[in-house]
Amino acid sequence: PTKRKNLNNLIHETLSPEIITLLQEVGELADEIGFKAFAVGGFVRDLLLKTANLDLDIVVEGNGIAFAKKVAEHFKGKFFPHEKFLTATVTLPNDFKIDIATARLEYYESPAAMPMIQLSSIKLDLSRRDFSINAMALQINREQFGTLIDYFNSQSDLRNQVIRVLHNLSFVEDPSRIFRAIRFEKRMNFHIGPHTKGLIGNAVAMNLFGKSRDSRFLSELKIIFKEKDPLGPLVRLAEFGLFQYLWPDLRPNYRTDRRFCHGIRQTKAAIKKLYEIEPKAKIDKSVAFLLTIFHRSGPEEIQAFCNRFNEEEKICKKLLQTKQRCDALLPILYTPMAKSELHQHLQDLNYEDLLYICSVAKKSHIHKSVLDYLCQLRHIKPLLKGKDLMEMGYPRGPKFSEILNSLKRAKMDGLVSSRADEEELLQKNFPLSNLHC
Ligand code: ATP
Structure with missing residues (x-):
C-alpha cells in the first residue's frame, strides 16, 4: 500500500526558502511539459530526519535528459547529459547541483489471460533502490507539491532507525550495497535489520566479493573514508568478514587488532590537525587512510588491491611511491637533526606523505617535527631579498x-x-x- 501524506509543513520548517523556491520552479517546469516530477532518495530521507542534504536528486516520469535541458535553460545553468543512463546533471549559476533521472515505464505480463500491467514508473524506480529509507519520493508538481510517496514502509523504518533492503536478492544484484548499509548505519546511528544482516552474511558466504572486480566497492570504500568517523564502518566491515577481500594480508580481528584501529585514529587526528593549520588543504583522504592500512604490507599487496578494484593507475602509483619514499625516510627522521635538515627532508613531500608519516611514526617527536615544519619552517624566508x-x-x-x-x-x-x-x-x-x- 502506498502511504501518501503531505509534507508541506515539514518542508517549510526544514528547508531554506531558496531550496523551496527551486523545488517549486522545477515542479512547474515539469507541469509545462506534462511530466510528473519527484525529489527522491537521500534528499527525502534527510528531510524527514530534519537534516540538511544539499544533494538534490530529481526523477521525472518522462525524458529526463530533455527535462534537464529545460531546467538548465530556465535557470541559465550548465547541462551535462549522460545519454547511456538517461540522466543528466544541471549545475546552477550558484554552483548548486541537481541530478535528474528518467523513470521508465515498464509493462509486466500478468498471470493467465489478464491484460498487461503498467507499473507506475516512479514505483519501479523506487523499488530498484538500495534501502527502504532511501526509497521515498516527494512529488513537486504544483498541484501535488509536497506529497510524500512511500510504497515500502520506509517511514516506519526511519522511525525505528532500521536499514532494510527491499528484496532478498538486493546484495546479489549489487554487493556494494553492503558498504552503503554499513555507512548509513554508522553515520546515522541506525542498525541494519536482522533479515538484512542475514542477507549480508549470505552474500559474504557466497563469495560475491572474491569474484568481483567491481570498482563500485572502491568508490563506496572511499566514501567511508570521507565520513566523519571512518573507524566505525571499517570495524563493521571487519565484523562482516570483509577484510579478507579488501586486505587479505591483514585479516585483523577488530577486537584484537589494536594497531589497525590505532592507525586509523592517528590518521584521523593528523587530518584534523592539518585542516586546522591549512583549512583549504586538498587532501586525498582515501590515499591517507589506505597508506596507513597498508603500512605493514608490501608493494605486491598494494598492487593487487588496486588491480582487484580497478583503482586508477595514477592513484596506484601515488600509493606505491609515497609508501616507498616515506618508509625510507622514517628511520632517518628518528635521529636528531638540525631544523634546516628536517626542512630539506620534508620540503618535497605532499600532504598525504606527511599524513602517512604522522600516522605510522612510533615516536611523538616526529609529530612535533612535522608540525614544526608545517607551521613554521616551510614559511621561513631570509630578510635579505x-x-x-x-x-x-x-x-x-x-x-x-x-x-x-x-x-x-x-x-x-x-x-x-x-x-x-x-x-x-x-x-x-x-x-x-x-x-x-
Ligand atoms: P549521501 O548522503 O551519502 O549522499 P545518498 O542517499 O544521497 O546519501 P547517494 O550515493 O548520493 O546517497 O545515492 C543517491 C540515491 O541513489 C540513494 O538515496 C539511493 O536511493 C540510490 N542509490 C545509490 N546507490 C545505490 C545502489 N548501489 N543501489 C541502489 N540504489 C542506490
Whole structure:
C-alpha cells in the first residue's frame, strides 16, 4: 500500500526558502511539459530526519535528459547529459547541483489471460533502490507539491532507525550495497535489520566479493573514508568478514587488532590537525587512510588491491611511491637533526606523505617535527631579498639562490635573526671579493 501524506509543513520548517523556491520552479517546469516530477532518495530521507542534504536528486516520469535541458535553460545553468543512463546533471549559476533521472515505464505480463500491467514508473524506480529509507519520493508538481510517496514502509523504518533492503536478492544484484548499509548505519546511528544482516552474511558466504572486480566497492570504500568517523564502518566491515577481500594480508580481528584501529585514529587526528593549520588543504583522504592500512604490507599487496578494484593507475602509483619514499625516510627522521635538515627532508613531500608519516611514526617527536615544519619552517624566508643582494654588489646568477638558501637555512637553525646578522653571515661565507674574482 502506498502511504501518501503531505509534507508541506515539514518542508517549510526544514528547508531554506531558496531550496523551496527551486523545488517549486522545477515542479512547474515539469507541469509545462506534462511530466510528473519527484525529489527522491537521500534528499527525502534527510528531510524527514530534519537534516540538511544539499544533494538534490530529481526523477521525472518522462525524458529526463530533455527535462534537464529545460531546467538548465530556465535557470541559465550548465547541462551535462549522460545519454547511456538517461540522466543528466544541471549545475546552477550558484554552483548548486541537481541530478535528474528518467523513470521508465515498464509493462509486466500478468498471470493467465489478464491484460498487461503498467507499473507506475516512479514505483519501479523506487523499488530498484538500495534501502527502504532511501526509497521515498516527494512529488513537486504544483498541484501535488509536497506529497510524500512511500510504497515500502520506509517511514516506519526511519522511525525505528532500521536499514532494510527491499528484496532478498538486493546484495546479489549489487554487493556494494553492503558498504552503503554499513555507512548509513554508522553515520546515522541506525542498525541494519536482522533479515538484512542475514542477507549480508549470505552474500559474504557466497563469495560475491572474491569474484568481483567491481570498482563500485572502491568508490563506496572511499566514501567511508570521507565520513566523519571512518573507524566505525571499517570495524563493521571487519565484523562482516570483509577484510579478507579488501586486505587479505591483514585479516585483523577488530577486537584484537589494536594497531589497525590505532592507525586509523592517528590518521584521523593528523587530518584534523592539518585542516586546522591549512583549512583549504586538498587532501586525498582515501590515499591517507589506505597508506596507513597498508603500512605493514608490501608493494605486491598494494598492487593487487588496486588491480582487484580497478583503482586508477595514477592513484596506484601515488600509493606505491609515497609508501616507498616515506618508509625510507622514517628511520632517518628518528635521529636528531638540525631544523634546516628536517626542512630539506620534508620540503618535497605532499600532504598525504606527511599524513602517512604522522600516522605510522612510533615516536611523538616526529609529530612535533612535522608540525614544526608545517607551521613554521616551510614559511621561513631570509630578510635579505635578491634585490638587496644586487644592491650589495652581488652579481646576478646561479649563485643567488645558493646564497638565499644558505641564509634561509641559517635562519631556520636560529643562527641569524636580524638583517645585520644576515649581512654578517654573507660577508663571512660569501665574501664579495671571492665572487668577483
Ligand atoms: P549521501 O548522503 O551519502 O549522499 P545518498 O542517499 O544521497 O546519501 P547517494 O550515493 O548520493 O546517497 O545515492 C543517491 C540515491 O541513489 C540513494 O538515496 C539511493 O536511493 C540510490 N542509490 C545509490 N546507490 C545505490 C545502489 N548501489 N543501489 C541502489 N540504489 C542506490
